Amino acid sequence: GAGVSQSPSNKVTEKGKDVELRCDPISGHTALYWYRQSLGQGLEFLIYFQGNSAPDKSGLPSDRFSAERTGGSVSTLTIQRTQQEDSAVYLCASRRTGGDGYGYTFGSGTRLTVV
Amino acid sequence: AQTVTQSQPEMSVQEAETVTLSCTYDTSESDYYLFWYKQPPSRQMILVIRQEAYKQQNATENRFSVNFQKAAKSFSLKISDSQLGDAAMYFCAAIQGAQKLVFGQGTRLTINP
Numbered sequence: 417g418a419g420v421s422q423s424p425s426n427k428v429t430e431k432g433k434d435v436e437l438r439c440d441p442i443s444g445h446t447a448l449y450w451y452r453q454s455l456g457q458g459l460e461f462l463i464y465f466q467g468n469s470a471p472d473k474s475g476l477p478s479d480r481f482s483a484e485r486t487g488g489s490v491s492t493l494t495i496q497r498t499q500q501e502d503s504a505v506y507l508c509a510s511r512r513t514g515g516d517g518y519g520y521t522f523g524s525g526t527r528l529t530v531v
Numbered sequence: 532a533q534t535v536t537q538s539q540p541e542m543s544v545q546e547a548e549t550v551t552l553s554c555t556y557d558t559s560e561s562d563y564y565l566f567w568y569k570q571p572p573s574r575q576m577i578l579v580i581r582q583e584a585y586k587q588q589n590a591t592e593n594r595f596s597v598n599f600q601k602a603a604k605s606f607s608l609k610i611s612d613s614q615l616g617d618a619a620m621y622f623c624a625a626i627q628g629a630q631k632l633v634f635g636q637g638t639r640l641t642i643n644p
Binding site: 449451457458459461464472475505507509520522523524525527 | 568573574575576577578622630631632633634635636637
């Protein structure tokens with residue numbers, strides 16, 4: 417597609433439920449990143465995919481968080497047993513690799529609210 | 532590890548005036564890239580300008596320009612002739628190699644008509 421697509425745009429869930437957030441990157445972009453942005457804060461790195469593998473998962477806050485990427489394209493971020501502190505905007509970005517430093521293209525994010 | 536610091540949580544400027552947003556960073560690498568992103572209420576991060584560390588010339592994009600001071604590890608953004616549509620959160624960011632993009636805390640820019 418023309419841009420990075422994320423779904424759903426907004427998600428309200430009850431504490432303790434599991435949620436899945438989806439990211440559809442730009443076609444041909446091999447690198448994919450997940451970030452979390454809490455209200456009024458900067459972006460916190462969660463995980464990085466190169467193809468289908470995740471060389472850097474250092475930002476995942478707990479074992480309740482997991483992510484996968486299939487076919488070198490769509491990625492899903494799963495949060496199990498959601499807690500209120502998980503409420504945030506989850507942003508996905510993709511970029512082509514090759515060291516060109518052209519930064520990332522971001523999606524519009526999923527706003528997750530845990531009640 | 533890279534760190535990026537924005538010391539101005541909020542800034543405001545009169546429409547048509549010039550404003551400068553500050554950013555400092557820390558890295559042990561000699562080759563890296565620096566960025567300014569704009570985040571309007573739509574949440575999407577929009578690339579404003581990028582700077583390659585090995586280039587001494589400051590990047591410019593229309594009304595947006597940077598003052599890149601490599602030795603001081605400073606990377607400020609100047610917005611000239613501010614417009615109402617410039618109102619947003621602005622994030623400074625840095626990347627080295629294939630590593631993750633590291634963001635500052637952001638500066639909320641208000642444009643006063």
